[in-house]
Amino acid sequence: MKTPNRTDAFRFTLGSLAHLLAFSLMLFTWSAEATAPRIAAKMLGEERHVDVVGYYSSSQNTPAAEIEGKLTADLLSAAFQAGGMQPEIDVLPSKQLAKYEFVVNQVPVLICAEGDLTAKEMKRYRLVTYFLSDVANGNNPISLAFDLKNPRGDKLYKAFDKGLQKIISNGKYRELMQKHLGKDAVSANYFSRLQRQNPR
Amino acid sequence: MKYIRLFALLLALLAQPAFAEDIQVVKPEEVGLSSARLQRISDFMGGYIEQKKMAGAVVLVARHGKIAYFETFGEADVGKPMQKDTMFRICSMTKPVVTLAILQLYEDGKLLLSDPVAKYIPEFAHPKVIEMLPPGSNPPFKLVPAKRDITIKDLLTHTAGMPYSFAAEWYPNDRLLRQMNILYEEAGISSGMYETTGTIGDMVKRLARLPIASQPGEAFIYGMAADVSGYLVEVVSGQKLDDYITEHIFKPLKMNDSYFFVPENKQARMSAVWKCDWHGKLEKVLPGPHQEGDYRYSPTFQTHGPKTFLSGGVGMVSTPYDYFRFAQMLLNKGQLDGVRLVSRKTVELMTTNQIGKLSESTLHDDGWKFGLGLGLQADREHNVDAGDVGTFEWAGLYSTRFSVDPKEEKITIFLSQTHPFNHHFELWDKLLMMSTSSIAD
Structure with missing residues (x-):
């Protein structure tokens, strides 16, 4: 059996110190990791990035308005998708807030009605009325306002315009109208009017 | 058959509360x-x-x-x-009862007072705070990000920045409350004091998308937070608010004449x-909703109407x-x-x-x-x-x-x-x- 000499004892002490230091460091590190996230102020989840903002109001809180809202959302998604884009669409419970997001927070597209923008604002944005809903039944047409000075707004405008023509031609538009409104609810001349209002 | 009816009647009588006498x-x-x-x-x-x-x-x-x-x-x-x-319609004396329901769920380990409300109602994520701009500005306000999440404690202490719509009537010169009133009206936010269609969940999700009137925890603003608490009880417990409160508070306390919607008898x-x-x-x-300025109220909201809106703020x-x-x-x-x-x-x-x-x-x-x-x-x-x-x-x-x-x-x-x-x-x-x-x- 080897008798420990002074050098061995020194090595042993150094080794123990190193272990102690490593253990202490580990403890401190673990402690920091365990407590820091609870101390740091942070928000739950990632903030949503929105491309298109719309609104509904409490006065529209009827079954018919709900169907129209779903139809509009489906038509918009289908048109953008056919144009090669999948924008994030958000619908707020207030027109004032939706407009704020468009005008102040630079969300590039606003789903709105004619008259929602002032004459001054109309000059700044490209307002396109697409008559997404069945105008023959007397419903208000739905417009999209695009901020064409915003590169993303310009891209979305081009994609939507192209995609809308596509879904009118390939029957997807008709299919969605009939899915939400029923076959008989869509007026006979609606699709020819739609073609006229949105010419190639 | 006669005996069954008699037995049912006896059971019904036994189930009745003690008469006040x-x-x-x-x-x-x-x-x-x-x-x-x-x-x-x-x-x-x-x-x-x-x-x-x-x-x-x-x-x-x-x-x-x-x-x-x-x-x-x-x-x-x-x-x-x-x-x-x-x-009696006890209106806001509902709030302490709903608070107790939240605290029971807290004791059950189902939530923490420091939890962000958005953990349970995701629509509350990333709240914005409204700040009024000088009169004549267009838009009249700006929105700034909240410094932190709204917590459950903020709801229970009315420091979540959610006033009542009718507060604009109480403080007519307060432009912030007037602006909140306009947003609430647009979004169909009900105080619960009148017949309201839909559920509390429908309304709270709309409320969550509106800006709040102060940074969380920084001002005492009495109002809609208790309705959010009521919906939170539903989300966390998996029960409708009235069912939860009946089972966990009214029945154990033998509060036999307390309801959200009063039975016909x-x-x-x-x-x-x-x-x-x-x-x-x-x-x-007279029965039905009445409008006085910004204040809408009805004596019949617990007995008539759709009876689907369980207001944690004023419903009992x-x-x-x-x-x-x-x-x-x-x-x-x-x-x-x-x-x-x-x-x-x-x-x-x-x-x-x-x-x-x-x-x-x-x-x-x-x-x-x-x-x-x-x-x-x-x-x-x-x-x-x-x-x-x-x-x-x-x-x-x-x-x-x-x-x-x-x-x-x-x-x-x-x-x-x-x-x-x-x-x-x-x-x-x-x-x-x-x-x-x-x-x-």
Whole structure:
């Protein structure tokens, strides 16, 4: 059996110190990791990035308005998708807030009605009325306002315009109208009017 | 068949609450109160009825767990004298009950007070705070990101920045409240004081998308937060709010006459709602919604309409005796008749200041603080007429009020159905002073 000499004892002490230091460091590190996230102020989840903002109001809180809202959302998604884009669409419970997001927070597209923008604002944005809903039944047409000075707004405008023509031609538009409104609810001349209002 | 019917009838009778006449009222002197001094309350309340400042009311005073004064005044409805078991729309006295429900879920380990509300209702993620710009600006406000999430504690302390829509009526020069009113109207935010379609979840999700009126935790703004709490109970418990509260609070406390929507066989016991200028012009409010400025209210929201909207802020109907049982449970630090609803520590949490230097400025002002769902008397330095430090209370929009004085182990309950609300403040201050000055030991 080897008798420990002074050098061995020194090595042993150094080794123990190193272990102690490593253990202490580990403890401190673990402690920091365990407590820091609870101390740091942070928000739950990632903030949503929105491309298109719309609104509904409490006065529209009827079954018919709900169907129209779903139809509009489906038509918009289908048109953008056919144009090669999948924008994030958000619908707020207030027109004032939706407009704020468009005008102040630079969300590039606003789903709105004619008259929602002032004459001054109309000059700044490209307002396109697409008559997404069945105008023959007397419903208000739905417009999209695009901020064409915003590169993303310009891209979305081009994609939507192209995609809308596509879904009118390939029957997807008709299919969605009939899915939400029923076959008989869509007026006979609606699709020819739609073609006229949105010419190639 | 006959026996089955008889048995069913017997069961139904057994299920009925104790009639008000069976409720034991002790001699005031047994609990250290003076009968002669309590008589002053009767004279005082009688005067209000005589002068047609109110149609009717019930006052209950209890001490050391025993009811010592329980008197009715005037009429519950035209030609119908007020009864001890008359049922009242307790409006915002719903809030402490819903707060207790949240605290039960907290004790069950299902939520933390420090949890972001968005953890359970994702629509609340990344709230924006509205800041008004100078008059004439377009848009009139700007939105800034909240410094932190809205927490459950913010809801229970009304520091979540969610005013009532009708606060714009109370403070007509406040542009921020006016702007919030406009947004609420657009979004169909209901105070719950009238027949409302849809569910509380539908509305809270819309409310969550609106900006808040202050940074979370930085201002005491009384209002819609309790409705969010009500929906939170539904999300966390997986039960409808009325089912949860019936099972976990009303039944254990034997609050047999407390509901969100009153069953048909008890509707005849409900008091009418009265409109009064408190100067002698008194008239019964007709059924259905009424609009007065920004304030919309209805005497029939718990009996008519869709009955789908369970308002955690104002939705409940109760009786003086039932609410006494709730208040006594709080006074007993969470238990009544051997049944524990929450722990002593949780009641202490409810009844200690949770809003720091802010003041509870809805019913009171400086000198009053807010615990969880309850206003607290913090000192006697300020303008306070009665009560000890530590007294807690809350009120309801149809002129209802309760106060619990832990030091004297005294409960005072005043229930009427009188609109508008703000005129009853003087009555309450005098009534509470008379209740306090009847202490004779």
